[in-house]
Amino acid sequence: MAETQGRRAHITDDQFGHKLPEHSEEALRAEAASAVFHLPQHPSIARCDEPLLLIVLDGLGESKYHDQYNAVEQADTPTLDALKATAPRRWRTLKAHGTAVGLPTDADMGNSEVGHNALGAGQIVDQGAKCVDRALASGNVFKLDGWKHIESHAQSGTLHLLGLLSDGGVHSRYDQLILLVEGAIKHGVRRIRLHVLSDGRDVNDNTAVAWVERLQGDVQDLNKQHSVDVRIASGGGRMAVTMDRYESDWGVVQRGYYAAVLGEAPHSFTDPVAAVRELKKDNSVSDQYVEPWVVVGEDGKPVGAVEDGDAVVTFNFRADRVVEISQALEYPDFKKFDRKRWPDIRFAGIMQYDGELQLPKHFLVPPPLIERASEQYVVGNKLRVFACSESQKIGHVTFFWNGNRSGYLDPKLEKFQEIPSDQGISFDQAPAMKAHEIAAATKEALLSGQYDFVRCNFPNPDMVGHTGNLEATIKAVTVTDSCVKELLEAVEQIGGRFLLTADHGNAEEMVKRDKSGAPVEIDGKPVQLTSHTLNPVPCAIGGPGLPQHVQFRDDLPDAGLANVTATFLNLLGLQASSWAPDFYEPSLIATVEDGK
């Protein structure tokens, strides 16, 4: 236990409260200056002539409950079962939640952002949620440049806060929203409009009404207490409104822009609670897919359209699902949809969502820095890389993987292939999603002889798991297993190596459970679990190109996703570190001769 935790790379604070690497600041600078990202050959694991395949099964964890709600066990998974049963020293589980992946507490479930950051960058980095917590606690949020940029507009016009309304802790947190509102009031802001998306994905479905009621109550208290004018102004479900990602469906963002900025939506109400209650009547639609709505005054006009001179802050700390709305708010030359009106505003994200694109230009809290992502060394060693997923997760194996860097690090050595995702459907309607296409493209890359490192992500255990539909999730996992089979056969055929893991749990737990583990029921019906979980995930290595003497060590029982990085670098025949042997979390493997 001590080992993984003792090796945390980041231990001192910079001026923003970020943790910086203890012994490495100077060396990091020297390394960056000389732009040398080179790793020596591993002393006892020779490089294989054939590629290494790395598979991420998105949202597929290991649950201790073995009943009908475990979609992973209910699915037909001969390939995954065989990996577990036949090579015990080459199969294990890894921690994929909480502090092991840089989240504030061990009560925080894992998610794709932190999971892929850890897999690709080998370090336990304080993640966005934690950085925002710290900046709110210290008051830095209101001291740094981002706030200064919007402050005068927020004070003289209206401050709009836009984001996901829940305490899921994956994209945003309710307590942070309230602290932001309170802080803004303290800093002289009188008029605030809240544009809030219902969740049902990181928290239980059918809680949207309760969340808006809670916010409405808190807002009314603040208005009374401070004589200010804070109102909920618009909303909709996160999968239908605003929170698209990786340009899967710009229509989602357009609906959000029209509702929040223009004050135009198919549904208008004078009261936000009535809005969500009506649109959620009989729970005929999931919280995730509630249609866009706006609050209007007695005169029928929206109470919170964004006007010239206003300030806007997106309060999601996680990047992927707010990059697009940020572009729509910030880019003068924006062509993804007709904005009709683009008000002259001051805009800041709670974080910067894309460091390469510098998007948004202004942000309240600096994002976590993830230096020395593994890909820098992989291309530094002139290895050729292929990464593939479908639109819904392509950024997970590229942007998140590369420490939140967008685009290619070296276009001559890397190829990223995106399979277009289905649009406009709930993914339980097509549970295979694009798994077959991802497998086919990945297999082609493996067989092509053009790559040394081939990685892919299968989104469907996760994306279908989020619908809460048990039958469909079982199908998703079954399909994924068959795709894994196809890929492992290709590895077998060419004599390569593989590493298979997952980024966090989801599909293995499809029901809400009480403390004793019994399924929770309401009106005699089990309550679906649509969120990620706290469960560990599997990790397996193998392939004919992997020497027999390479196996998992047994002295890292508490290892987590960040330990995978050094592991796959070793499988590529590289030592996992250059000048600082313990910058990355330790490799999971040992050669038997090492006796480690």
Ligand SMILES: O=C(O)[C@@H](CO)OP(=O)(O)O
């Ligand atoms: O869909 C998403 O945005 C999150 C859940 O909120 O899932 P993942 O972390 O797997 O991308």
Ligand SMILES: [Mn+2]
């Ligand atoms: Mn995921």
Ligand SMILES: [Mn+2]
């Ligand atoms: Mn997910």
